[in-house]
Amino acid sequence: MKTQLIHDLEALVPRFAEALAKADASDLEAVRVQFLGRKGSLAALMAAMGGLDPQDRPEVGRVANAVKARLAELWQQCQEHLAQKAQGTMPFDAGDPAWVPHVGALHPTTRIQQEICAVLQRMGFETVSGPEVETDFHNFEALNLPPGHPARDMQDTLYITERVLLRTHTSPMQVRTMLARRPPLAIIAPGKVYRRDSDLTHTPMFHQIEGLLVDRQVTMSQLRGVLTALVQAVFGASTRVRFRPSFFPFTEPSAEVDMSCVLCAGRGVLDCGEGCRVCKGTGWVEILGCGMVDPAVFAKVGIDPEAWTGFAFGLGVERMAMLKYGIGDLRLFFENDSRFVRQFA
Ligand code: PHE
Numbered sequence: 001m002k003t004q005l006i007h008d009l010e011a012l013v014p015r016f017a018e019a020l021a022k023a024d025a026s027d028l029e030a031v032r033v034q035f036l037g038r039k040g041s042l043a044a045l046m047a048a049m050g051g052l053d054p055q056d057r058p059e060v061g062r063v064a065n066a067v068k069a070r071l072a073e074l075w076q077q078c079q080e081h082l083a084q085k086a087q088g089t090m091p092f093d094a095g096d097p098a099w100v101p102h103v104g105a106l107h108p109t110t111r112i113q114q115e116i117c118a119v120l121q122r123m124g125f126e127t128v129s130g131p132e133v134e135t136d137f138h139n140f141e142a143l144n145l146p147p148g149h150p151a152r153d154m155q156d157t158l159y160i161t162e163r164v165l166l167r168t169h170t171s172p173m174q175v176r177t178m179l180a181r182r183p184p185l186a187i188i189a190p191g192k193v194y195r196r197d198s199d200l201t202h203t204p205m206f207h208q209i210e211g212l213l214v215d216r217q218v219t220m221s222q223l224r225g226v227l228t229a230l231v232q233a234v235f236g237a238s239t240r241v242r243f244r245p246s247f248f249p250f251t252e253p254s255a256e257v258d259m260s261c262v263l264c265a266g267r268g269v270l271d272c273g274e275g276c277r278v279c280k281g282t283g284w285v286e287i288l289g290c291g292m293v294d295p296a297v298f299a300k301v302g303i304d305p306e307a308w309t310g311f312a313f314g315l316g317v318e319r320m321a322m323l324k325y326g327i328g329d330l331r332l333f334f335e336n337d338s339r340f341v342r343q344f345a
Helices: 002-022 028-036 041-051 054-087 108-122 150-154 172-180 220-235 295-300 317-325 330-334 338-342
Strands: 133-135 164-166 185-194 205-215 241-248 251-260 284-293 309-316
Touching: 002 028, 002 041, 002 054, 028 041, 028 054, 041 054, 108 185, 108 205, 108 220, 108 317, 172 185, 172 205, 172 295, 205 220, 205 284, 205 317, 220 241, 220 251, 220 284, 220 309, 220 317, 241 284, 251 309, 284 295, 284 317, 309 317, 317 330
Parallel strands: none
Antiparallel strands: 133 164, 185 205, 205 309, 241 251, 251 284, 284 309
């Protein structure tokens, strides 16, 4: 009876410690009551001491008191620990799992945009930025797209009011720059643009980089030189570039620029023999629109078209990122999945 009771009393300590380890601030008191309360485990064992031989009672009584003191001490420690934890003042504990800081990464759109802008800055272009909510004048009219012009159909516009809209391209930055400064000038304007478009290959918001150079006797071969150097700086010296005649109301002549497909090295077929889906088997992918600034645009912003010439280009940033990083689906850019973003860190 005596040894059994001593054993049961001593066993309370590890049981209590285990219960405390699992407890949080809200059930700490319940654990205390269960072990130390008037009807708790310790009280029950102490009551059983009444059945002991009188000469055994002092010894068991000493054990009971020691156990009681130990339980009280453990409870006190646990309570302090939980209170500190709640306040965030926990002393350093080398046994805690390591705290791994969540390190962010640049989005591939940001990455390629910075890279392209850096190349153009080295050539002497200065970066400028302007509003995404634009006037009809800056987005269309001054770019030789008067109201009712059929070319406006090329871009499905998101209107705020009849005269205010989300810019459909970065070209209004040509207008803003030429209204604010006198030539010679060379600027690039990266930023978001918006169109009423949403399918596998089009999103309502995407990024462009606009380029504009105005000087005396600017030629199309200079435009070609700048864009070829840009593409080769970003994609490698063996990348080929081709200019196809095109039309934009604000440039004349105009061209669309294709580069040789990076995924199939311009061959149209992959090593496995399958047709390349990125260039649809043609070996070329379109990356930008460009041309010589139309004299009508110079006239709109008060620059003498007889004295000044210029070129402009507008490049799709997501398209460049897809080619550079081999991203097959445009929608991945906008899903906000940090695992996607971290791949490019
Ligand atoms: N703004 C045109 C577009 O978004 C691209 C472009 C820019 C074309 C500058 C020519 C000159 O499609």
